[in-house]
Amino acid sequence: MTWLRRIALAFLLAGPAGAQEPRLTSDLASTDWARAVDVVILSEGYVRAEEQQFLADARRLADAIRVDPDAAPLRAGPPINLHFVFVPGRDRGAPWQAGRPARRTPFGAHVTPEGSFDADDAQADAVAAEVAPDVDVVVVLARLTPADEPIPASARRRWARAEGDDLDLPEDPDDVRPNADVPTDGARIRTTTLDPEAFLHELGHALYGLGDEYEEYPGAPPEDERWEVAVCPNLTLERTGRRWKDIVDTAYEGGGLWKKGVWRPERRCRMRESRADAFCLVCQDVIRGGREVDAPGAPEWTRPADDAVVLLPAGQRRLKLEPRWRHRGDAPVSFHLDLRRISPDGRRRQVWWDAVEGHARRTTFEVGVQKAGTYALGISAVNLAGESEVVWTTFTVRPAGATSGLVGALGEATD
Template structure:
């Protein structure tokens, strides 16, 4: 949660048992920038990497830390939109060995409670964390887990923190990653009155609609949190999109404007196309052309359409993500430009300009008849 306002909760005990197998293996400290890939969904230059590090774990404690790290990722993948977009992320765990169990003065990542005078605010030494995480190969977020069962954490800054032993840990991380990935603000009544976040507004629904600002496109939509998207006033005087959400009550769901903000953040960092075969450009012979979108979880797929010289490709040549140049009907010696367009058609986004600019990708080949 942000330094100004932190409402935290997380439950990890059951998940620790579920992921106990991931804790097996040799106990050793990782060198800075190295680590173990817990989830490998593809080239880290084409994914967002979540780097998990621990503070306050001795060598003997590392199996517990590894289980807690696995539980953090599991907690994210059960809530939308992280569930559907989980293949856009890699997860790397770095094992940091502390000289003593628990958070003590001089611990490797400098984690401690009480930052900004708030007892539950958990901070880390961002420089120490960054040095241990290493230089990124692509976009990444860094999560520091503390060996503590206290209630605490923080999101939205260079380092997202979590008291990984807290009984409420799994719910806290869902809230905090809303800050970190989506740039979301707290929606509860006691949060500071800062309307700069995409899910907070000083204007009511009528003004938002008239001025076309904030979540105006979503007004009146049925929301997964229950009820409809509108402008609900909090005790701090700002409006929020729905009566409740994970940014207001831990354990809830992200409302539609917040889902859209998280998805937009993901696509600002990752292209919908993983790769294509053969490599785009001039193609000799007639190899089949294939585009590989980043897969979505839950059955939905990114849309793939094919064109030949700016017109829809013949149906006979197309089979999903693959095109057979031999079925294009090109005359011997003739050439044509084949283009594959990959587009995310999710209904969780209503900003069509953003969809066209960031959630759509193309690759092209020049083929001969």
């Protein structure tokens, strides 16, 4: 039995006469919409007479799911429905040159002056939701303008092209790099007909929240970007790889775009080499189970205890805390922490937040404190299925008195 019981259905959606109505063609594996993974592929840069061309291009893209041996973990999971949505535009081809404005295409795909491929997310989301029964990932599949298209100099002068040695600007249509948003950012993929090999890698981001395992930047991630590692189940900030020790006992330095300070599970993975290689065992584990996990339960605070008093040494303006918590049951992808100062009138203002890896049960942080006050620290567990409730603990920070005997000791103390 093939994994896909193909029921090809195509129907014309009702629309105002003369409007550029979207046409839906679906290859269905299941009509259990909630359980199935529904991949919606939108046409970009095609004109009215080119529906068959789009369907051929879209099915070639979808073959990454249907026949690529490296997609076996996806096929082992819930059934995958493919929905092809043809929306004709007035111009043939989306621009590939950095800074060239979007043309008259349905989703405004273009390359920004800095070189990233972009599209109108809101429009793509709206059309996908309108025509497909249930949407798990929205794909804008763009056919680009040809490399040798003649363009008048007057039109070229309108392009705002950024200059810089560190910018990776395309020199021809083949250089336009696909990209994706993880589920918590909307589960979208922007790609081109020229790069179907990268589709599986992008699905790793958009459907399963996997992070890039390759390196682009020297050094380690700065403090304010470490949370981006925490929310990716296939990356860690610990050289021991404790995060995935139940799956593999290896960790290789380099990942999440950074050469140092971030580790990945195995030497090779589809999330490291976008157009080749099988997924590593940790990514495979996420892909096999990722769509059917339950939302996590809420953690419990063990410290600071509710109503605790935290003493600051005289003259000290930094609050350093080491909060700890308990969590039972399924391992979340990450814990999200949120520190708020409570003003006398009861309003809460966020002063710090972070995300830490799902195996952690403690973290440390330091924030500037101007004066004594009351703070609330919230924590929630997050995975692909959702977020637990946020659990709060409230504590008071005040300067240590001369008689407290705790001057010089940072951290939590009960009164």
